[in-house]
Amino acid sequence: MFELLRTRLGQGTPTAKVPADEASFPDRYRGRPIIRPDARGRASIDLGACMFSPEEAGPESGIEYTRDYRMATRTREALVASDEELELATALDEKMRRLLGRSLRLRSVVAGSCNGCEMELVASGNVVFDLARFGVQFVASPRHADGIVITGAVNANMRGALEATYAAVPDPRIVIAVGACAASGGPFRGSEEAGCGVPPEIPVDLWIPGCPPHPLTILDGMLRLLGRIEGTGRVAGV
Amino acid sequence: MTVDVGSRFAKLGNRRAIALREVPHLAIDDLRDALTAAVASGWRIISLFGVPESSRELRLIAVLADDERGQLRTATTIVGPRYRALSTTCVQAERFEREIAEQCGVTIESDRPLKPLRRHAASHRPPSWPAAAPIEREAYPFDRVEGDEVHEVAVGPVHAGIIEPGHFRFQTHGEVVLSLEIMLGYQHRGVEPLLESLERDAAMLVAESIAGDTVIAHASAYCGALEALARSHKTARAQSVRGIALELERLANHVGDLGALAGDVAYQPGAAFFGRWRGECLNMLMTISGNRYGRGLVRPGGVAFDIPPEMASELGARVRRLGAELRPIAELFFGSASVQSRLEGTGAVSREACAANGYVGLVARASDVPRDVRHDHPYGVFRYAQIPVATAWAGDVYARALVRWLETQRSLEFLEEQLGALPAGEPRAACGGLSPSELVVAMEEGWRGEVVHAVLTDERGRVRRHKVTDPSFHNWPAVMVALPGNQISDFPLCNKSFNLSYAGHDL
Secondary structure, three states, X not given: OHHXXXXXXXXOOOOOOOOOOHHHOOOOOOOOEEEOOOOOOOOOEEXXXXXXXXXXXEXXXXXXXXXXXXXXXXXXXXXXXXXXOOOOOXXXXXXXXXXHOOOEEEEEEEOOOOOHHHHHHHHHOOOOOOHHHHXXXXXXXXXXXXXXXXXXXXXXXXXXXXXXXXXXXXXXXXXXXXXXXXXXXXXXXXXXXXXXXXXXXXXOOEEEOOOOOOHHHHHHHHHHHOOOOOOOOOOOOO | OOOOHHXXXXXXXXXXXXXXXXXXXXXXXXXXXXXXXXXXXXXXXXXXXXXXXOOXXXXXXXXEEEOOOOXXXXXXXXXXXXXXXXXXXXXXXXXXXXXXXXXXXXXXXXXXXXXXXXXXXXXXXXXXXXXXXXXXXXXXXXXXXXXXXXXXXXXXXXXXXXXXXOEEEEEEEOOEEEEEEEEOOOOOOOHHHHHHHOXXXXXXXXXXXXXXXXXXXXXXXXXXXXXXXXXXXOOHHHHHHHHXXXXXXXXXXXXXXXXXXXXXXXXXXXXXXXXXXXXXXXXXXXXXXXXXXXXOOEEOOEEOOOOOHHXXXXXXXXXXXXXXXXXXXXXXXXXXXXXXXXXXXXXXXXXXXXXXXXOOHHHHHOOOOOOOHHHHOOOHHHHOOOOOOOOOOOOOHHHHHHHHHHHHHHXXXXXXXXXHOOOOOOOEOOOOOOOOOEEEEEEEEOOOOEEEXXXXXXXXXXXXXXXXXXXXXXXXXXXXXXXXXXXXXXXXXXXXXXXXXXXXXXX
């Protein structure tokens, strides 16, 4: 017992600050891509299709990565950014937020992924990122959930199970799409088996791009949806 | 029994390409006999796959390993739309033949009908063969136990946590599991056809996305295969950086799994502390590559990011701190009587089962089978910096946890040593076109075990077939072996102790 307490004290408090500052990320971190000032003719970048690979940046593609980890949007169209400004996600409407109160219970559905996004969703709940401090938790049944989180390209073998899970969540329900696969099929685009992201029959309320998105990107998106982060500002009500 | 494997098979090496015409061509019955005899004398099938040879014929290629002597062998055969299963006498071939039947649309005659493996349309069928009946994605012939008070429990594909999809069917008597069958394929994305058809840059991203927790191992095996076919020679520095990334990946997953095991037995301090330090392993990978899982680092010819001296010394200090932080947590975890009582004797896999069925990686090592590609078929930096093979003997959840901790410590030592003495040289060499009509097998010891990428080129040097084998392909049956006799409530703990990849299996 003594050893346990001593180890616990030695651990200190590792919880990450939200919103984070850029110092939380190493120099080589590839955050939100933007169009380079010297890029000719490039009109837009689709963050939903971006794989955040080193090869996608450079003078030829006209893209460079910033160290900005915030990039969640409310619509798929908003992920296609035309200039430096990205229309970051805004809060759910007043009625929905009143219904949710201070909690959001989510069910995870994995549908044709590599397990990268899922690991970052799990990490979002660890002692460092601690999503639960903001009232967001993952639950074991769609009947207990306010909405679902979809990861993966929505492949042929999971499409039916995804539709059934979505149908089992009581209305009104929220849908959050996490990762490049859910937005566009990611690296598997063009494969008939893999699919090309969340189908239009399932309306998405929040898109979180990345391959996979950093836990702070996930937190930022969810807190914006709940109205607890606005603009570039600080977390409200903590 | 000793078998003259040499005369029936051609010699192969890890990442050494040979011309397809040098691979001995056997009749199907001779291949069955040769495989059966070889496996009976200690060889192990590491790859067995089909590739259309013409519009009406299918070529099968088999690759065998002898881990003790560090040898690889290969042979090939050509079959029509129907043949007698290799697995009628060589049981190790069964899972591979389920895969071949599904991918290539060939009818394999077997005493027990081969069940579907991933439930998808045939992607490698010789074009003139008649199309099979439409696939039934939800139909699966589960085995059933009948009897008074026997009942069936079905779980999945959508699970209670944030977990990949899979379906588990238990036959239980009260709390005790009589048998377990696992239906997979829910994560199937068609990885192999993509690797065979996409341009190299795009295919590289697919290789990094086969299993998101095994980015480095799959990317290195993918590149290893291409480099061998292109006769590209990596510098010692590139090999070192890849080795560092591979061991950081191992650390992240082993430490994370120890935390998850602690969580599954409700030992919260272990879950919290290990979970936190897993993050530091990922953050070190992000320092090197810009991504927490090392995406973007491993590229054909070497690595896309160097580790400059100041970064090496910073990482060295972080590795030392990590080791110092992990030790007391591991002592707490393994020293706790409540943890020991839950882990010991749970979900045991025997040494004999490992040897007979060809389980790999830490599952094999926890059952006292010292199988490790870094040691048995060394490549890259592991030819110079040898990491001792860590084993345990009980084959239970405790043994699998212990092997993770032993390997964690050895990876930490390796990292400290490598970061302190990075060889000079460029991080990346040229990697050009591939030699035509050649076969190569690249093996890598990922954190779960053996990752195999076998690549065959056509007469113009394009990729004709790219076969991926994740360690999960070999090890999922071990979960079905471990469960009977345990309480069904111990399933999550058992399953976590294997922590197999659904995506890596389903491809």
